[in-house]
Amino acid sequence: MLIKQLVLRNFRVFNGTHIIDLAPKTRCDNNPRPIVLFGGLNGAGKTSILSAIRLALYGRLAFGLATQQQEYIEQLSTLIHHGNHATERPEEAAVELTFTYNKGGQESEFTVTRTWKNGKKDRLSLQQDGQPLNELDYEQCQGFLNELIPHGIADLFFFDGEKIAELAEDESGNILRTAVRRLLGLDLISKLRNDLMIFVKRQQSSQLVGSQQQQLAELETQIKQLTYKTEELLENADFTKTRIDFLSKDIIRYEGLLNAQGGAFAQTKAQEKQKVDTLLRDKENLEKALRQECDGTLPYALAPNILSQLLERIANEAQIKQANSFEKELNQFLTLLRNDIALRSSTTSKIATEAITDNLKEYMATKPQGDLLFDISEREAGMLQQAIEQESKKAWQRFDLYRNQLADVEKQLEQAAANIARAPEDEQLLDIFEKLRELDRQREALRQKYSSLLEDAKRTKQQQLDCVRQVQKVHDAVRNQHGFSSAFKNAQETINLLDRYSEVLTQARVKTLSTNFEVAYRKLARKEDLQLNAHINPETFDVELVNEKGAVINRKLLSAGEKQIYAIAILEALAKTSGRDLPVIIDTPLGRLDSQHRDKLINHYFPFASHQVVLLSTDTEVDERYFVDQLRDDISHAYEIVFNANTKSSTLKPGYFWELTKEAI
CATH class of the missing domain: 1.10.287 (Helix Hairpins)
Structure with missing residues (x-):
């Protein structure tokens, strides 16, 4: 299959008619250039390209298998371009897809056109090689398209970054299990088997007696x-x-x-009020504790220099008092000594007395002298010294703690008051x-x-x-x-044959899928990534990831990048195993990948994913380096989607965010 052209008319952000050439162009160097690149900022309309292709092919199925008809009509109405004002909104929209498809060894060109009005069911028309297929009604046209490109198979080729992320994060394996079932074509085998079972039952019904037929009918x-x-x-x-x-x-x-x-x-609000009451009690207790500290020894810590001088003065007075007491007692002793010497009237005694007096004066002159300003006892001095040097420091530590706690409480009170004030x-x-x-x-x-x-x-x-x-x-x-008729026996044998064929086909396809996954993962993973193989149970279709040592890996343990690479490898393996030659369309291709994983995809996946690869990228995914240096030889042509904020619509222009240095794309 090759998509040649997509036409959008009043579709989502695209106002008016837009004709988009999607066929890779033949270049003079004869090198295959499969990539058609679309660049656009978020919200410009990249996803609209993929959505339009899926809608053109699958109609209601494009929105999910469980979408009801009325819900489908409502969804279609939302896809009509809104316009800048309500009065400018168009009443009708359409998507048209032209593609070639090789069916039965013969290539034909098909053009599918899907048109709808606001609140109305869509109209579907189909052309083959320029001739309208008027003999097909709506349901027959849709059935023809579904048979041409089955919806389950197309999911393996037309996907966006969200699908990759969904598959990467799927820990139950349900998404992959469903994809494998569709890939194996077991639904067709099941349909044929059911048709044969209906035939067998009809054959059996003809052999029933009246009562049995009545019971069966009931x-x-x-x-x-x-x-x-x-x-x-x-x-x-x-x-x-x-x-x-x-x-x-x-x-x-x-x-x-x-x-x-x-x-x-x-x-x-009630919690804040209760909190305020608690904080006010805490504040009151802290303020009380601070006042108690101020009434105690805390003031001594406020004037350390003066109090140090005070202690020094008290110690000096203690020495003065000691010297005065010593001098007083000695003078009393000298008085008694003089009286005794006078009675003896001895010259020697007088000389001795004078010598003692002189020596006493000289000795006392070396002792501290002065007035007593405080005249406190030694016990009082000791208590004062302990209060100043020890207890005041402890009091200051408690004061500092209470002060900080009080500041924190007051801050919380302010915040609580503000919260209460904000509450209506x-x-x-x-x-x-x-x-x-x-x-x-x-x-x-x-x-x-x-x-x-x-x-x-x-x-x-x-x-x-x-x-x-x-x-x-x-x-x-x-x-x-009863015995079996020839047709009856053939139907029974065919049913048994289908069962065996389904089993053999499943095992063969599962083996091929595992091999294709291993090749794809080796190509995309970095050296430091886990080396994984996929083991698929042919009965339950559960997928187990196994490392090079044969140990089963828990998908939860993979990094985000490894999960993304695993998902892309699975999609590529499923696509190759399907045997379908379909284009690959990827929206937001490099989301959540680091630079090394991005390099792997740019160099080893996009250029070889299919004969036609449509990339819908932002400027941060396929950036200037990838565009100019690595993908230049693989890009057929490129478009830039430009969104106009005034008209609320987007247009397409040739080129990309940057110009190439050697040739224009």
Whole structure:
């Protein structure tokens, strides 16, 4: 398959008609240049290119397998260009895709056009080699396209960065398991097998007696009724789930409105008031502790120099008092000594007395002298010294701690007061609170209804299966009673053959897929990445990642880059195993990858992914270095998507964000 042209008319951000040439151009050097590059900033419309291609081919399936018809019409209406003003909005939009496809060894050119109006079902037309296929109605055209390029297969070739991320983060393996089932074509084998089973049952029904035929008819009727009831219950469950989602969005919107009006502060208003009461008590206790410290020895710590002089003066006075006491006692002794010498009237005694007096004066002159300013006792001096040198320091430490705690409490009081001030009055938010409560009640009721509908559907489905088993028992009984016709035997043998063929095909494809994954991963992984192989269970289709030592690797342990490379390798392996020659379209190709992993993809994946590779990139993914130095020889042509903020629309112009240095693309 080769996509030649895409035409957009009033599609999403593209106003008017835009014709986009997607066919890789033949160059004079005859080197294959498979890449068609689109560059655009976020919101410019890159994803619209991929969405338009998928919509043109698959219609309702482009939005998911479970999309209902009315939901599909609503989705189509949102794809019509909005315009700058409501009055400028177009009423109709269209996408047109022209591609070549080799079917049965013959290549044909197809043009599919899908047109729709606001609130209306889309119209679908198909041309083959320029001739309209008017004999096909809408459903037949869509069925033809689905057979031409099955939706499950196209998912392996047309994907975006979100799909890569989804596959990389899928820890259950459900996404990959579904992709493998589609790849193996088991749905076709299952369809053929079911058709043969219907034929066998019809053959058996012709051999039933009257009572058995009546019983079988009643069971078949009951099966149809139960099938219809099951589908109805599931549809109601899906509708209920949609309403739950809508209510959840409304709740989120009202919660945002509540927060915008101070609802977050209102919810904690009572807590803040309680916090203020606690902080005020703490403040009072701290202020009381600070006053007690001020009444104690704390003031001594405020004047260390003066108090040091005071202690020195008190110590000096203690020496003066000691000297005065010593002099007083000695003078009393000398008085007694003089009286005694006078009685003896001895010249020698007088000389001795004078000598002692003179020596005493000289000795006392060396001792401290002065007035006593404080005249405190030695005990009082010791107590004062301990208070100044030890207790005052401890008091200062406690004071500093209390002071810091008080400052922190006052800061918290200011913040709490501000939070209380920000909180609106309860009456202002009452309507929003009531609306939120009502929405929450409705959502809870719908959740219970949703669970009930699923249980009813499960129970009805079980009853349907019971009827099917009863029908099978009737047929088994007939088969044991009657011989088989030739057609009957052939159908039975074909069913058995299909079962064996499905098993053999599964094992062969699984083996090929594992080999292709190993080649793709080796090509894209860095040397320091884990060396992985993929082991796929052919019965459950569970995928296990195994390292070079044969140990199973937990996907949770892979880095974000390794998960991304693993996902791309799986997609490439699935695409190659499918055997389909389809273009590869990648939106946001290098998201969440580091520079080394990006280099691997640029050099070893994009140029060789397919004969036609459409890349939808921002300027930070395929940047100037990749564009100029590494992809130049692989790019056929490039477009830049430019968004105009005034007109709210985008246009395409040839080229990319940067000009090449040697040749223009």
